[in-house]
Structure formats: structure tokens, C-alpha cells
Amino acid sequence: MEKIGRKEREHLAHRGEILRAAEKVFAAKGFFQATMNEIAEAAEFGTGTLYKFFKSKEDLFFILIDEKTEEINGPVKDELLKKAPAIERIKNILRLQLEFIERNRDFFRIYASEGSRFEWKVMSSCGNQIHEKMVAYIHLLAQVMKQGMGEGKLKSMDPLDLAHAFEGIVHSFIFEWLISPESYPLISKAETILEIFLNGTEKKERRK
Amino acid sequence: MEKIGRKEREHLAHRGEILRAAEKVFAAKGFFQATMNEIAEAAEFGTGTLYKFFKSKEDLFFILIDEKTEEINGPVKDELLKKAPAIERIKNILRLQLEFIERNRDFFRIYASEGSRFEWKVMSSCGNQIHEKMVAYIHLLAQVMKQGMGEGKLKSMDPLDLAHAFEGIVHSFIFEWLISPESYPLISKAETILEIFLNGTEKKERRK
DNA sequence: TCATTTTGTGAATAGTCATTCATTTCTAAA
DNA sequence: TTTAGAAATGAATGACTATTCACAAAATGA
Numbered sequence: 001m002e003k004i005g006r007k008e009r010e011h012l013a014h015r016g017e018i019l020r021a022a023e024k025v026f027a028a029k030g031f032f033q034a035t036m037n038e039i040a041e042a043a044e045f046g047t048g049t050l051y052k053f054f055k056s057k058e059d060l061f062f063i064l065i066d067e068k069t070e071e072i073n074g075p076v077k078d079e080l081l082k083k084a085p086a087i088e089r090i091k092n093i094l095r096l097q098l099e100f101i102e103r104n105r106d107f108f109r110i111y112a113s114e115g116s117r118f119e120w121k122v123m124s125s126c127g128n129q130i131h132e133k134m135v136a137y138i139h140l141l142a143q144v145m146k147q148g149m150g151e152g153k154l155k156s157m158d159p160l161d162l163a164h165a166f167e168g169i170v171h172s173f174i175f176e177w178l179i180s181p182e183s184y185p186l187i188s189k190a191e192t193i194l195e196i197f198l199n200g201t202e203k204k205e206r207r208k
Numbered sequence: 209m210e211k212i213g214r215k216e217r218e219h220l221a222h223r224g225e226i227l228r229a230a231e232k233v234f235a236a237k238g239f240f241q242a243t244m245n246e247i248a249e250a251a252e253f254g255t256g257t258l259y260k261f262f263k264s265k266e267d268l269f270f271i272l273i274d275e276k277t278e279e280i281n282g283p284v285k286d287e288l289l290k291k292a293p294a295i296e297r298i299k300n301i302l303r304l305q306l307e308f309i310e311r312n313r314d315f316f317r318i319y320a321s322e323g324s325r326f327e328w329k330v331m332s333s334c335g336n337q338i339h340e341k342m343v344a345y346i347h348l349l350a351q352v353m354k355q356g357m358g359e360g361k362l363k364s365m366d367p368l369d370l371a372h373a374f375e376g377i378v379h380s381f382i383f384e385w386l387i388s389p390e391s392y393p394l395i396s397k398a399e400t401i402l403e404i405f406l407n408g409t410e411k412k413e414r415r416k
Numbered sequence: 417t418c419a420t421t422t423t424g425t426g427a428a429t430a431g432t433c434a435t436t437c438a439t440t441t442c443t444a445a446a
Numbered sequence: 447t448t449t450a451g452a453a454a455t456g457a458a459t460g461a462c463t464a465t466t467c468a469c470a471a472a473a474t475g476a
Contacts, residue, residue, distance in 0.1 A: 007422095014423095032240035036464060037426095046425035048466075057464065087410075145409075155411050157400065164380045165404045172376025173369075192365065196373045200408030201353075202295075203363050215452095244434060245456095254455035256436075265434065 015053050018043045022064055027106035030113060031061055062126040068107045069133055072100045080140060086148030087198070093141070094170065094190055101174055102186045108174060138163050169193055223261050226251045230272055235314035238321060239269055270334040276315045277341055280308045288348060294356030295406070301349070302378065302398055309382055310394045316382060346371050377401055 004012075021043035025034045036057055040047045054060040079092050101108050141163035148154035154162065173193055177186045229251035233242045244265055248255045262268040287300050309316050349371035356362035362370065381401055385394045 049424055153411055154409050161400050162409055164384050165377045168376040168380025169373045172372040176372050192369050198408045198410040200406045201362050201370055202406040257454055
């Protein structure tokens with residue numbers, strides 16, 4: 001449907017290069033300490049050029065976050081369209097998340113270190129928009145938890161609590177992986193995460 | 209032992225007032241957007257006065273974090289001196305943490321939103337010092353997990369993994385509590401957290 | 417080739433703040 | 447009351463950097 005000429009393609013490519021450069025710089029220095037000059041330099045453009053593509057520094061930042069967020073949310077939503085038992089879904093979502101982060105180390109650096117939610121609420125309205133998306137995501141997850149309860153596979157608890165607990169565990173493992181000096185595949189932690197989330201950590205007496 | 213005259217007492221009181229004001233302002237706006245003027249105003253001092261007490265903005269910030277961190281770490285360490293079964297300890301530490309945060313909403317706002325670890329490593333050496341403390345804390349927790357395994361009460365897993373998972377769950381509940389519009393006692397989530405951490409979320413068939 | 421439009425540039429601008437320090441206000445001893 | 451010293455002040459300084467814009471380069475197409 002969409003016919004795009006060379007011109008447009010080139011424009012998009014440039015935009016992409018800027019975003020990629022911004023991702024690196026923001027990840028390394030954080031929003032406030034990154035300068036537009038640095039980003040421009042990293043992208044091999046003049047400073048003024050950035051403003052041909054993005055309204056402001058904040059704008060650049062939020063668009064970066066927003067697009068990446070969509071990139072991970074898409075596959076997760078696709079997953080939720082398929083009919084599948086809740087526990088299967090949880091496993092798949094976990095895998096998707098870990099794989100995405102593994103491919104986007106820098107992005108999570110930003111996402112985690114920059115304004116873990118709070119600053120965003122303070123910043124431009126765009127910040128709010130991102131916050132909304134995060135809330136929406138958690139609610140999706142809560143839906144899955146509820147489904148699991150309906151299937152009799154998960155204990156009856158507040159589904160939101162479960163969703164938070166799950167994301168909490170996942171995040172802490174991602175954090176650890178991010179700052180760990182040794183490099184290991186993040187996905188290798190999937191089983192541990194699931195084991196803890198589903199079965200807990202207490203050793204049980206053997207069942208009869 | 210320590211004789212302190214009125215003078216000194218007053219000096220300490222002023223220092224404390226500045227720290228309290230800083231806590232509020234940093235919590236509301238974040239490190240980079242808080243200004244020294246604002247903090248001074250909130251503390252009802254002149255701008256210059258802050259510099260009689262703290263070398264710089266960074267200095268003020270880190271000292272604030274550091275002192276608060278000690279305030280929570282102290283009781284936790286005391287707890288660890290007592291002889292007690294691991295699971296008992298975990299419960300107590302959880303209670304201590306939740307109670308502390310409940311009394312120090314603003315502090316956790318800062319702690320969580322500001323440089324979840326990464327920025328700190330970039331910043332002054334003081335940032336590193338705080339990072340070290342966080343690592344040390346996790347290792348303490350891991351020790352407790354190991355103890356629990358020794359007692360046959362916890363599954364044999366990497367103790368650090370357990371510690372991370374635990375902190376992950378706790379943090380996510382604190383986050384939620386922080387941004388939640390309804391106000392409820394944070395401590396009320398203790399049972400849920402423990403239940404998930406120890407027993408997991410999967411519904412088990414009745415044991416015989 | 418030349419005129420026109422599009423795209424890119426980076427020096428100059430303007431605003432923001434951390435920090436300083438000359439001055440004022442307070443304290444208490446004489 | 448006087449006065450030396452301590453404590454507090456906030457206007458002025460100096461750095462820094464987001465953003466703009468007059469200009470240059472490149473692309474287009476006649």
C-alpha cells in the first residue's frame with residue numbers, strides 16, 4: 001500500500017541513525033547529562049539537524065522510549081491474541097521480554113535508570129503517555145493472571161499483585177544482568193524466574 | 209561521653225533541617241531539576257548558607273542518601289546479629305523494610321527514581337560508595353538465604369538469585385504503593401509478599 | 417549549465433543555576 | 447553599650463547547554 005520514494009526512505013534512515021545515537025548517549029549518561037551536541041556528534045550530524053527531526057531534547061527522548069516500548073509491546077500483544085493456557089502465556093511473555101532486553105541493553109539502561117516512572121509524571125505530557133502505557137502493560141499481565149485463576153492453575157489472589165510481583169522479579173534479574181561484569185545470556189535466568197514465581201522458594205516436604 | 213554545647217546542638221539542628229528540606233525537594237523534582245535555591249527556601253535559609261554545611265549539591269545529595277541508608281541498614285544488621293531461623297529473619301527484615309519506607313516515603317522516591325544505580329556509578333566517587341552499600345546489603349540477604357538452605361527450609365538455588373528475587377518483589381510492591389492514589393498501609397502487603405516468595409503462585413493439588 | 421528547492425550546519429543567543437564572597441546580622445563577652 | 451568574631455545572606459559571577467537561524471552545500475530539474 002505504502003509507496004515510499006528514495007527521499008522518504010533516506011529521511012527515515014537519518015531519523016533512525018539519530019535515534020540510535022541518542023539511545024547510546026542517553027544510556028551512557030542519562031537524560032540530563034547527555035547533550036544535544038554529543039548526540040549530534042555520535043550521529044554524525046550537525047547540532048541543528050537534530051531539530052529538523054525532533055522538536056526538542058525531551059521530544060527526542062520520549063519518542064525514543066515510546067518506539068522501543070512499542071517494539072516490545074507488539075509481540076507481547078500478539079502473544080495474547082493466541083488462545084493458550086495462562087501459564088503457557090506467562091512463559092512466552094517472559095521469554096519475549098528477556099530476549100528483547102538482551103537485544104536492547106542500552107534501551108533498558110535508559111528505561112530503568114531514567115525516571116523510574118516518577119520523573120516522567122513531572123515532565124512533559126508525553127511522559128504521562130509513557131506512564132499510561134506501562135500501567136496498561138501491567139493490566140494486560142494482570143488479565144493473564146486472572147485467566148490462570150479461572151483455569152484453577154494459579155492461586156486466587158489479587159491479579160494486580162501477582163502481575164507486580166512477576167514484573168518485580170523479572171526486573172531485578174534484568175538489573176543484575178545489566179550491571180554484572182560477567183556476561184551470560186539473560187534468557188538463561190528464565191527457568192529460575194519461573195520456578196520462583198510459580199513454586200516459591202520454600203522447600204516442601206515430599207508429597208505422598 | 210560526648211558533651212555538646214548549645215552551639216553545636218543548634219548547628220546539628222540546622223543541618224538536619226536542610227537535609228529534611230532537601231529530601232522533600234529532591235523527591236518532588238529529582239536531583240537535576242531541584243535547585244539549591246529551592247532547597248534553601250524550603251529550609252528557610254539563604255542559598256549561601258547551604259554551602260556552610262555541604263560542599264556542593266552532589267555532596268548534599270549523597271549525604272542525604274547515605275544517612276538514610278544507614279538508618280534502615282542499622283536495624284537490619286541488628287536483626288542479623290540475633291540467632292534465629294532464616295525464615296524468621298526474612299520475615300523480620302521484610303517488616304523492617306516496609307515500616308521504614310512507610311515512614312520515609314520521600315526518601316524512597318529519591319532512591320528509586322534517581323539513578324537506579326547507573327547514574328551513581330557515573331557521578332562522583334561518593335556514588336560508588338552508595339552502590340557498594342547496596343551490593344553489600346544484597347549479599348547480607350543472600351547469606352540469610354544460604355542459611356535457610358542449610359536449615360533445609362529453602363530450596364537449593366543460587367542464594368544471590370533468591371536475594372534478588374526477594375528484593376525485586378518487595379521493590380515492586382513499594383513502587384506500586386508510592387504511586388497508588390489510594391492510601392493503604394504498606395505493611396499490609398507483607399503477607400502477600402511472603403506468600404508469593406515462599407510458596408509461589410501456582411495452585412497445587414491438595415496433598416494427601 | 418544555472419536557478420531553485422531541499423537539507424544540513426555550527427556559531428551565536430538566551431536562559432538557567434551552582435557556587436562564591438563582600439556585606440549584613442546576630443551573639444555574647446567585656 | 448561596645449565590639450570582635452561567628453553565622454547567615456543573596457546578588458553577582460561564571461559555566462554550561464538547549465535552541466535558533468542566517469548561511470552553505472547538495473540535490474533537483476529545466
